[in-house]
Amino acid sequence: MSTAATSQAAQTISYADLYSRWERGHWLATEVDFSQDRIDWQEKMTAQERTAALWFLALFFHGEDEVTDDLSPYIEAAPTEEQTYFLCTQQVDEARHAIFFNRFMHEVVGLGDGTTGSGLDATKVHLTWGHRKTFENLANVANKLKTDKSRRTYAEAITNYMVIVEGTMAQPGQHLLESWLERTGLLPGFLDGLRNVANDEQRHIAFGMKTLADMYAQDREEIGQVITDAIRQTGTYLMAFAYPNHGDSTFLDPLGLRLQDLYTDSFRALSARLRGIGFTEEERLKALTLDPSVTFEEQGEKFMRLLDAGYIGDGTRPVSKEPADVDLAFDMLQNIIKAHTPSLGTVVQFDLTDVGPRHYLVTPDGLEYIRDRHPAPSVSLKVSLNDLLDLIGERANPIKLILQRKLKITGDRGLLVGQRSIFGPPPASSARRVPLLERLGL
Ligand SMILES: [Fe+2]
Numbered sequence: 001m002s003t004a005a006t007s008q009a010a011q012t013i014s015y016a017d018l019y020s021r022w023e024r025g026h027w028l029a030t031e032v033d034f035s036q037d038r039i040d041w042q043e044k045m046t047a048q049e050r051t052a053a054l055w056f057l058a059l060f061f062h063g064e065d066e067v068t069d070d071l072s073p074y075i076e077a078a079p080t081e082e083q084t085y086f087l088c089t090q091q092v093d094e095a096r097h098a099i100f101f102n103r104f105m106h107e108v109v110g111l112g113d114g115t116t117g118s119g120l121d122a123t124k125v126h127l128t129w130g131h132r133k134t135f136e137n138l139a140n141v142a143n144k145l146k147t148d149k150s151r152r153t154y155a156e157a158i159t160n161y162m163v164i165v166e167g168t169m170a171q172p173g174q175h176l177l178e179s180w181l182e183r184t185g186l187l188p189g190f191l192d193g194l195r196n197v198a199n200d201e202q203r204h205i206a207f208g209m210k211t212l213a214d215m216y217a218q219d220r221e222e223i224g225q226v227i228t229d230a231i232r233q234t235g236t237y238l239m240a241f242a243y244p245n246h247g248d249s250t251f252l253d254p255l256g257l258r259l260q261d262l263y264t265d266s267f268r269a270l271s272a273r274l275r276g277i278g279f280t281e282e283e284r285l286k287a288l289t290l291d292p293s294v295t296f297e298e299q300g301e302k303f304m305r306l307l308d309a310g311y312i313g314d315g316t317r318p319v320s321k322e323p324a325d326v327d328l329a330f331d332m333l334q335n336i337i338k339a340h341t342p343s344l345g346t347v348v349q350f351d352l353t354d355v356g357p358r359h360y361l362v363t364p365d366g367l368e369y370i371r372d373r374h375p376a377p378s379v380s381l382k383v384s385l386n387d388l389l390d391l392i393g394e395r396a397n398p399i400k401l402i403l404q405r406k407l408k409i410t411g412d413r414g415l416l417v418g419q420r421s422i423f424g425p426p427p428a429s430s431a432r433r434v435p436l437l438e439r440l441g442l
């Protein structure tokens, strides 16, 4: 389907249609039959399968609880009654999903005393850095919406909830889970409930897409920027949401699934959502900071390598100093810089004290990455790779690093912070989180 046709589809569906689909799609989380699931879990599944499945399902369970809690401000901020009513149905759905997952955790896995709080407590050990950060961010956006019900903030909040959390994280993961259960025939009660959850999510995502497609059609520039900013701000969290803290990316192998496939599917899904909202090819690539010659599979693989190399995460895992890994990180950074087009002849140097200098040069043919020192950079950061990653991950205070002489910046600081920043201008829609090194401007 063409971009225009997809976008039209998102706009043509009405809120009344979505409401009536909800009425027709009722199901009962309290009546899902888990009797065969208990037998499968205890007698048919191996210990490795149970560990992998529990880990993965815990992410969904907590996600459902978080989205239930965060939806109220959306209901208050919705500009029409039709949107308000649909969001009320969605809040009921999300509570039903949390109840479904909690029943599974208690009645099949044997965790908690049956109350949702005890189920959440018993499974929170499995949460990842990316998952925690994504939902902290969603809670912040929801909080902001309580006092700021402007169009911009509403669009930012819908992007975070329906496009990012539901459309990019949850739905591709649900499809992977379904593929495992359909292939093995295991956990029939859970599969039945999961299909109902996925149907509900489809409706929620359709609501978000319609709302954003309508807003975008009215004001392409403003709303397009809000959506792009929201994606940029959550990018690294999003790609780390299913990456285990211990760094073993093969944890899904016992289920015959690959974490890399989840990333590939997530990228593909996010890209399709942006097309559906009406983004042009150029706007879509810019929002995703994607090189058009790289496939979704290659993109997924690159993210896995960055995660395995310890470049994305909470900073507790060892950082790879392998030249190929460092180059890959700078290759990804290159796409971010390309999206913000510094002027011809600009040289941005990273004088990395432990792995050697490298720089980017803006030539008439585009941005060039050179693994060497430039004699006259426009701006240069002298820092270790570890400290640079801590800065990017917002674990280090740049002022403190400068005082400790662990960070030295020479040249045009305006290339790092503010409107001319190579990392992108500060998002107008939010002061919560700023891109990469923006905090250097403190
Ligand atoms: Fe849900």
Ligand SMILES: [Fe+2]
Binding pocket: 067, 094, 166, 200, 201, 204
């Ligand atoms: Fe949902």
